[in-house]
Amino acid sequence: MIRWFLYPVGDSYLVAAAAAVALLLLLGIGPAREKISPRRRGVLIAVRSAVFAMIVLAMLRPTLVVMETRKQSATLIVLADQSRSMTIRDDLNGRSRWEALREAVANARGGLQSLGREIEVKAYTFDSEPRPAKLVDGRIELPDAPDGAQTAIGYTLEEVLRQEAGKRVLGVFLLSDGAQRTVPPRDALPQTAAARMKHLGQPLYTIRFGQSRGQGQVQDAAVTDLVADPTVFVKNELAIAAQVRIDGYVNRPIPAALLVETPAGKTQTIAEQTVQATEDGQRIPLKFRFVPDAPGEYKLSLKLEAQPGELVTTNNRLSTFVQVLKGGIRVLYVEAFPGRVERRFLIQSLAGSPDIGVDAVLLNEHAPETRPQDFSQRFQAGKYDVYLLGNIDAAAFRKEELAELAATVKRGAGLIMTGGLQSFGPGGYAETPLADVLPVKMDRLERQRPGSGVSKDLHLLGPVKMRPTPVGTTNYCLRLGGTPEESASIWTQLPPLKEGANKFAGAKPGALVLAESEQKEPLLLAQTVGEGRVLAFAGDSTWQWWMRGFQTPHKRFWRQVILWLAKKDEATEGNVWVRLNQRRFTPGQRVEFTVGAQGPSGEPVPNASFQAEVELPGAKKTPVALVQSAEATSGSFRDTQSPGDYTIRVAATQDGRDLGSASIRFLVVEQDLELDNPMADATLMDHLAAMTGGRALVPEELPTVLRELAETTENLEIQTETKKTFWDTWPFLLALVGLLSVEWYLRKRWGLV
Template sequence: MSSFLIEPIYDSVAVAVLVSLLVVAVLVLVTPPTDNPKQRRWLIGLRFVAAFILMLAIFRPGFVQTDTRPAEATLVVAVDTSRSMTFPDDDRADRWTHQQQAWRELADGVASLDESMSVRLLEYDKAATELDNALPTALDDRTPEGDLTDLASAATAAIAAAQGQPLAGVVLMGDGAQTAPIDGAGAERVAQTLKTWGVPLWTVPIGPAGGQAANRDAGIDALPESYQLFAKNEFDVNFQVQLRGLAGTEVPVRVRWIDEKGNSTVAAERQLVAEKASEVQGMSLQVVAPAPGVYRLNVEVDPVEGELVTSNNLQTAFVNVREGGGRILYLEGAPRLEQTFLRAALRRFPDLDLTYQWIPSDTAARWPIGLRDWFQKGKFDIYIIGDLDADAIGREQLKQLAQSVSEGAGLVMLGGYHNYDAGGYANSPLADVLPVQMDASRRVSIQSDDVGDRRLQIPGPITVNRSRSHPITNIGGGDPDKTWSSLPSLLGANRFVGPKVSPGVQVLLETADRDPLLVVGEYGRGRTAAVAFDSTWRWWREGRSEAYRRFWRQLALWLLSREEDSGDRIFIELDSRRFANESETGFRARLSSVADERTTVKLTAEVIDENNRVTAITDTASSTVAGEQTVAGTIPNLPPGYYRLKIGPADNDSQIKPETLAFQVIDQSREMLMPMADPGYLRQLAEITKDHGGAAFSHEEIDQLVQRIAERRHQAEAPVVEKRTLGDDPISGWLLFVLFAGALSTEWYLRRRWGLV
């Protein structure tokens, strides 16, 4: 609508009229001083032009145009970029693809509405960020990678994105699953704020709602992180199978070996049928350990149709398989300190299984003690006899023991007052088995107090000397002889008649006077050892525990025919060998050495992935604890996968071998463990602003959303008045001035020319 108006000076029409009358009166009364009609007409005409322009300036006529149009406003669109958008939406595409399509249609639709509405595009997961452009192609090169979803953060950021401009509305796209911890009232509080402001919230739910059919899941849980096994031994793999939404469905469960080269072998398989809609079944599958080596043991369940989350379908345990198992039977008479420390040392090694039997001397009236089938072939791999009289075991059982040794078992007899010939073994079946000579005349009664006879005992203190190099005596250190001589002295030892003169019999340890302290030999297919002492526990108590453990382990391994390197070694410990990628998992490593003079070695740590890519761990702390060098640190944040932690000396020329320990980083993201969308929640948010046009639309109803936005913009139209007054702008003002001045200047010029001035 258009109209004319006048805005006289001083906002007074009367003043304008009065001034106009005065101007007219001046024109009428003050006539040009000439009688020439032509000259009079020119001069009066020019004066009237100037007067007319002056009256225009006094009355200030104008033009008013009234129109209606939408006010300037901002439409904010927030899209979900969390990882849950990678889940399927339907049979056609995943949620992210449908969200991309929805955004392109919305961007194209609102672009044709009006120029007074700007569009801002946000992406959100656990936080919201505005994108550089809001073009229809803005999402084409992006991927959903967020670990959490916070709808409240998205809604709050949408309000802030308007930057002070009125909001035309907020469009919130996504699956509606709130996985981030909720602070306060969450997104509902923001929706209430929009309602108070009269701003509509439009939501676009993407993804299927939860339900029995859509909530199908099978997973493996409660599998131990690691195993220490012996080759060819049978063991039980215990775990749990979680089943949801699979009542009556047959689910195959499988146990698989993965060796260091990645070769896979199925070890066991079973079909499982769920009886309820949701249940947890404990399972135990018997598996035979493979050949020695390092393995991953995978327990897996096949994905079922309609299952969205498959990351929990497999769980891994790390397995070290050793060459055969060492089963040890330790028979003891007098409960001495040696047996306490020896049991603790041997039980520390996972490949040595110790059974201890105490036969006290006050049970002598009931000797021999029946020891079930413990001496039968194959029952135990090593037999240790402490300070125990031969009569406690009995001739028949000792005969069985001798037979087992001849067929491959190991036998070691420790020092003591009531063993060897003093304990009656010179007349027992073990006389031919043990590698030392015995004299039956040195037999001591179990009730006798004559245990200090110099014929039977070597008084202490005794310094142990190594008489020859042997796997048993190779307990580490740069100078083995110096290592042995530096150990704490022994309190005493048995005095042997002498070692047997027989093939394979060797004296490994002796006193300074050349009395044998450790004699080894062979009997049939078995190995035997005669130990004259029983006070090596002093090594442990005086800070040489590593030497103590190594000596007895080396002796046990030699009896098993499994000698190993006893140089300085690195031992690694991890807080957990299977942990989430967001957790902080610490590690510790110690350099074990028995040498008196330890060389300071700097230990370094690094992580190696499955493609042999190396990541150095620089943030570590080194220290010395109980004489051992240690290094500790934290595993860096790693993507899910299998890795090896490698600890080794910084000096490549060092003789110390680096050690590795395998571990797994798993994905336990809340985002990926909650696969079901929550469209109902997004509809509830939109419902809060329904009085102002808020509503929910599916990704296939974007055209209806565009129409709703257009209707909302039409309702927001307001009258706009455009007024143009003569002289308000520079052009019209200067035009009036030029015409006025031009008319008066011309009139003055003509009067001079005509000589009327």
């Protein structure tokens, strides 16, 4: 449709009319008749009239408007999941998900063909990435069988949106079981892609194939978890917890075996159990015990016997690693309930030493049921290397327990008692067997009833500055620096014991005073009793060191105290270590680790250099670059695509001197992502559709929805309006200027100007 419209200046015809009248009046003003012939006068009037007419026409601004109706281009996208989970036969009619999908696509051929006449229709199959599928006359050519190893729904949606960027997408149909099963780098969240589709106004229609619970069609016995402490000492009991999931084998006994691979490479079965599920999909916990008898790295594996009809057996076995330490120091730390701040920081400092294991017990005199059943046996010789008694009254122990402890110390165990209102004499230990082994004098008259407060006769009021004596400066426990001068400087900087200390009546003959207050009150005393070493420490607020920024001296002091008591104070330097936060990874997952070297007191070796490599399954070795920071030296490794055992090896040197080496293994679990847990995810499919303004459909609804979309293609027709003007063009301007120039030329030639 073509129409002419006038758009006068100022949106008023009056302005244009007034201008036209004024211009007509100007026509009357011309050259005198006696100066020009009538013919020439008529020519000039004609030229000027043409100029005036063009001016009036420009003021009316005539516009040619052309109205056209055309259809917008649009695209419809169909995504078909061809991963291996689509082979599961959990359809109500006994078909596989893939067979049901193919039938749904075949039934939708008419709708796709009809839409294809109006808009662009594109089809893709996808697993770990989308692939174009041929579409001929509404028929999507699909492979005979799905064989994809992953289902990357989020990545597929993002990639397709990228390829179709700039187009109007009428809708996206996602045909899948809805369960995303993928690994980096294609593990983009489907919700992220759905949020982008919502922003672009592109609805997602989801069609789910498969059951969320399997209805007994999926048969699988899987080990889902295996947990054990990463480190344990030789001949200590290791607790192992596991979990298995049983699908499709209700009330069927399934044998489970715990296998151990020793440092020598020998594999043996150490425990067997039978699991039996009472309902489909049940998760059953298992517990095992294992006592390693030699140091080294052990590989623990829980294995379920393969069952008839299982689709995948790679998840029937799960492994982890445990490091068994030789000569580890076992510490029993006993304190009265509820425990002090000092206890928390002391345990935290000792936890940083991999060769020291602390069993902490809080005794509550008023709740005897909380007392460990084997508590009395813990004082027998050989159970622990060091005993640490905090603020706890002697009445909390049985007399025979303290007698056993005194005998164990004389046979070689270490003992330290720390300060507190109920420690030493105030705690009633003067009349116990420990009076013979502690290096301080005690009297029964010092006995202080619990809750009676601080007695100035028995306690030094804080703050109390602690400093080594001349004898103490040479003792291993108090060496906080690399040199005597550095150690003395650190002791000077340490904050005082804010909460004071116990006031000892004096040292026993033969006892050594290692540290004292500025008033020369003894604070740390040492003594050898029989084969054992004993310390009496009057303080109970070294946690102030930690809080004031002296964490390293705090850790070193308590580590050296334990090492000295356990007679491990002659350890050699160069203890190289490598640590992992976890020992089990999935294929493609990034592995991060830290390395280091420490001296005999646990302090980091300065200026240490490290080299690391990773041995992959098949004995291939790959060097790994390390990054050194103020906190630690760390490395990362990403080539973990192949399942199996990997070994990280680290060598350390200091100024060209070899410090030693260390190694640690980790496992990349062999996973069948598609069949380990092939349940459909209806919740995700419904959520994605709702997010984008689409709909969650059943397969039978697909043809109907396609017909509805075909009807909406009429809404794609839009009217376009094209305006053409000539009064604001160069030809019009040139014509106007040309007429004015002609008039001027004629007037000049005829002698009128």
